[in-house]
Amino acid sequence: MDRFRMIFQYFQSNSESVMNGICGLLALASVKIYTSFDFNCPCLPKYNTAYGMGIMFVPPIALFLCGLIVNRQSVVMLEEWKRPTGGRKKDLAIIRYMCSSIIQRAMVAPIVWIIVTLLDGKCFICAFSGSIDPEKFAGFANLTQMQTQLLLSKVPCKDDELMRNNTSRKAVSRYLRCWSQALGWSILLLLIVVAFLARWLRPCFNQAAFVQTRYWSNYIDMEQKIFEETCCEHARDFANKCILHFFESMRKEIKLRHFNMPRGEEEADHLRGITDQEQVNKLLKSWYSGKPPLDVSQTTQRQPLGKERACTSVPWVDTVNNRWAAAQKANVSRQTDV
Numbered sequence: 114m115d116r117f118r119m120i121f122q123y124f125q126s127n128s129e130s131v132m133n134g135i136c137g138l139l140a141l142a143s144v145k146i147y148t149s150f151d152f153n154c155p156c157l158p159k160y161n162t163a164y165g166m167g168i169m170f171v172p173p174i175a176l177f178l179c180g181l182i183v184n185r186q187s188v189v190m191l192e193e194w195k196r197p198t199g200g201r202k203k204d205l206a207i208i209r210y211m212c213s214s215i216i217q218r219a220m221v222a223p224i225v226w227i228i229v230t231l232l233d234g235k236c237f238i239c240a241f242s243g244s245i246d247p248e249k250f251a252g253f254a255n256l257t258q259m260q261t262q263l264l265l266s267k268v269p270c271k272d273d274e275l276m277r278n279n280t281s282r283k284a285v286s287r288y289l290r291c292w293s294q295a296l297g298w299s300i301l302l303l304l305i306v307v308a309f310l311a312r313w314l315r316p317c318f319n320q321a322a323f324v325q326t327r328y329w330s331n332y333i334d335m336e337q338k339i340f341e342e343t344c345c346e347h348a349r350d351f352a353n354k355c356i357l358h359f360f361e362s363m364r365k366e367i368k369l370r371h372f373n374m375p376r377g378e379e380e381a382d383h384l385r386g387i388t389d390q391e392q393v394n395k396l397l398k399s400w401y402s403g404k405p406p407l408d409v410s411q412t413t414q415r416q417p418l419g420k421e422r423a424c425t426s427v428p429w430v431d432t433v434n435n436r437w438a439a440a441q442k443a444n445v446s447r448q449t450d451v
Contacts, residue, residue, distance in 0.1 A: 139221065165238075169231075184215050189337050200404060224304065238290060242265050
């Protein structure tokens with residue numbers, strides 16, 4: 114399970130090559146599913162259109178949703194859009210860039226499905242066989258409207274008794290397949306032209322704004338990923354402290370047999386003054402309710418420990434600083450008495 118979880122986390126990373134590879138796999142999967150699908154048109158006047166259009170458009174919707182699920186940036190984009198402003202303002206250009214990138218990748222597999230179905234022509238023939246003009250074909254002359262609709266609905270079923278010896282069935286089938294393939298190739302050509310224009314005309318616009326938007330969209334995704342990793346590391350340290358406190362009598366044995374902590378690590382405090390569940394909840398709430406501004410100039414300045422912690426907006430930090438200062442004064446007074 115751990116191996117599969119690591120693989121899933123790897124595929125959810127922000128690497129564009131990985132996401133493009135996933136989109137390609139979904140596109141290949143859509144082609145494989147369509148080729149292995151047993152297409153059976155009902156050949157009934159009231160059901161052909163619903164069946165043909167359903168096969169043509171319902172699976173692309175499912176593939177589009179799958180593309181949104183596997184793309185990690187979709188969740189990051191929604192969190193960035195819905196979060197409170199706090200100490201950091203929201204840039205709508207970044208959200209629009211992330212949304213367009215997500216939709217472009219998620220639309221690859223559905224478009225491939227639609228183009229493949231149009232080039233094959235079976236769904237189109239099933240959906241529109243009852244919509245053509247019967248006067249264009251000689252085999253439907255001298256028939257009532259009811260009989261004509263029944264025969265047209267039987268066009269996709271070449272093994273049907275009514276259409277087995279009908280010479281117009283092949284003509285209608287070729288006619289509809291011609292329109293289906295023409296529509297499929299037109300959509301494919303249109304997409305290629307749009308991609309070509311987007312590729313070659315993009316440098317003509319403001320390239321600096323595009324680079325900035327792309328940088329900050331990658332930053333938001335990377336920030337969320339590092340925050341989750343830091344939370345996991347902090348949760349492990351917190352659980353380690355709680356378990357060692359519970360098994361106080363077996364502390365040394367647990368460290369040696371289960372945790373295998375190197376020397377000196379058990380003495381290092383990675384919890385940053387957090388000692389209970391309420392403080393952890395306040396810290397997590399403060400992160401999402403008011404993210405810190407994007408300014409790292411304070412980290413380059415060498416400030417005392419009390420000043421660094423005073424910059425944070427967590428309410429329990431002042432209490433920790435006061436306790437630490439009181440302990441330092443107590444140590445100084447003891448040394449002077451000695």
